[in-house]
Amino acid sequence: MNFKQIGVSFKGSGSYVPNQILTNSKISNKVDTSDEWIKSRTGISQRRISGLEESVTQMGYKAAMSAIQMTKWDIETIDLIVLATSTPNDLFGSAPGIQAKLGANNAVAFDLTAACSGFLFALITASQFLKGGTYKRAIVIGADQMSSYVDWNDRRSCILFGDGAGAIAIEATNEFDNLIGFNMRTDGRKGSFLNLPSNKKKDSIIDNIEFSSGGFSPIQMNGQEVYKFAVREVPLIIQDLFKKVNYNSDKVDWLLLHQANQRILDSVGDKLKFSKGKILSNLQNYGNTSAGTIPLMMDEAIRKKTIKQNDIIATSGFGAGLSWGAALIKWG
Ligand code: UT7
Numbered sequence: 001m002n003f004k005q006i007g008v009s010f011k012g013s014g015s016y017v018p019n020q021i022l023t024n025s026k027i028s029n030k031v032d033t034s035d036e037w038i039k040s041r042t043g044i045s046q047r048r049i050s051g052l053e054e055s056v057t058q059m060g061y062k063a064a065m066s067a068i069q070m071t072k073w074d075i076e077t078i079d080l081i082v083l084a085t086s087t088p089n090d091l092f093g094s095a096p097g098i099q100a101k102l103g104a105n106n107a108v109a110f111d112l113t114a115a116c117s118g119f120l121f122a123l124i125t126a127s128q129f130l131k132g133g134t135y136k137r138a139i140v141i142g143a144d145q146m147s148s149y150v151d152w153n154d155r156r157s158c159i160l161f162g163d164g165a166g167a168i169a170i171e172a173t174n175e176f177d178n179l180i181g182f183n184m185r186t187d188g189r190k191g192s193f194l195n196l197p198s199n200k201k202k203d204s205i206i207d208n209i210e211f212s213s214g215g216f217s218p219i220q221m222n223g224q225e226v227y228k229f230a231v232r233e234v235p236l237i238i239q240d241l242f243k244k245v246n247y248n249s250d251k252v253d254w255l256l257l258h259q260a261n262q263r264i265l266d267s268v269g270d271k272l273k274f275s276k277g278k279i280l281s282n283l284q285n286y287g288n289t290s291a292g293t294i295p296l297m298m299d300e301a302i303r304k305k306t307i308k309q310n311d312i313i314a315t316s317g318f319g320a321g322l323s324w325g326a327a328l329i330k331w332g
Pocket of ligand 1: 032033034037038041042116155156157159160221222223224226227260261288290318319320
C-alpha cells in the first residue's frame with residue numbers, strides 16, 4: 001500500500017441515537033429546574049439515553065454501518081477506523097469491537113480521546129493517513145454515552161448531555177482535497193473547567209503496597225468558564241482558518257459547530273457574520289452528545305438534502321481539555 005494521494009473526499013454519513021427520550025419536563029421531576037429554563041438557556045428540549053443493552057460500540061457500529069451503506073463500499077476494502085469517544089465501554093479501546101461487528105477485517109481500528117473536539121481531531125487524524133498515501137478508505141466515528149457519567153443530581157450539568165453517534169466515510173483521492181484546511185488547539189492549563197476524572201480510591205494489594213482502584217467520578221463542569229472559552233476561541237480559530245485558506249463566511253454554505261448550547265451557536269455565528277439560516281442546529285432534540293454531535297448533525301443535514309454535493313461547511317469542535325479545532329470541508 002502506498003498510493004500517491006493529495007486529498008480526501010467525503011463519501012458517506014450515518015448516525016444512530018437510542019430510543020429512550022428524556023424530556024426537560026421529566027428532568028424537572030428529578031432536579032430543581034424547568035423546561036422553560038433549560039430551553040431559554042441552552043435551546044435543548046430533550047435528549048436520548050442509552051438502554052442497558054446499548055454502548056459506544058453498539059451505537060458506533062450502527063452509525064458506521066449506515067455510513068458504509070451510503071458509500072456502497074465492500075466492507076473488506078476499509079483500511080482504517082478511528083473512533084472518537086471519551087466514554088468507551090472498554091477502556092482498552094472500543095474501536096476494534098466496532099471493526100469486528102462490521103466485519104471490516106482488513107482495517108486497523110483504534111480510539112482517540114479529545115472529548116467534544118474528538119470527532120474533529122479524529123477526522124483530521126484519519127485524513128493524514130489518507131493524504132500521506134498509507135490508507136485509501138477510512139471510517140471516522142464520533143460516539144459517546146454521556147448518560148453513564150453525568151451526575152443526574154447536578155442541575156448545572158445534567159440538563160446538557162445525551163447519548164448518540166455519527167460516522168463519516170472518507171476516501172483518498174489524487175484529484176482534489178475536500179478537507180480544505182484545519183486548525184487544532186489544546187490548553188491543558190484550563191483543563192479543570194471540564195473533567196471526567198478517575199476517582200482515585202485508595203486500596204492496598206498486600207502489606208504496604210497501595211494502589212488506586214479504577215473507576216470514574218461523574219462529569220465536573222464550570223459552565224460559565226466553558227461558555228466564555230467557547231464564544232471567545234471558536235470564532236478566532238475559524239477566522240484564522242479562513243485566513244490561511246483564503247476563505248470568508250460569504251463563501252461558506254454551512255456553519256456546523258459542536259452542538260453544546262444554542263446561545264454559543266448564535267454568538268459564534270454573529271461574530272463570524274453568518275446569517276441564522278446558515279447555522280446548523282439539532283441540539284433541541286439530542287442535547288450535547290460530545291464526540292457525536294458533529295457527525296450526527298452532518299448526517300441529518302445530508303439525508304435531508306440540506307447539505308448538498310459540493311457545499312462548503314465550516315465546522316468546529318470545542319470542549320474538555322480544553323481542546324478546540326476547526327475544519328473547512330467541501331462535501332463530496
Ligand atoms: O462540550 C462543552 C460542554 N459544556 C458546555 O458547553 C457548557 C457551556 N456552558 C453553558 O452552556 C451554560 O453555562 C449553562 C447552560 C451550563 C448554564 O447557563 P448559565 O446561563 O451560564 O447559568 P449560570 O451558571 O450563570 O447560572 C445562573 C443561575 C444560577 O442561579 P443564581 O446563582 O443566579 O441564583 C444557577 O444556580 O441559574 C441557576 N441554574 C439553574 N436554574 C434552573 C443553573 N442550572 C440551572 C438549571 N435550572 N438547570
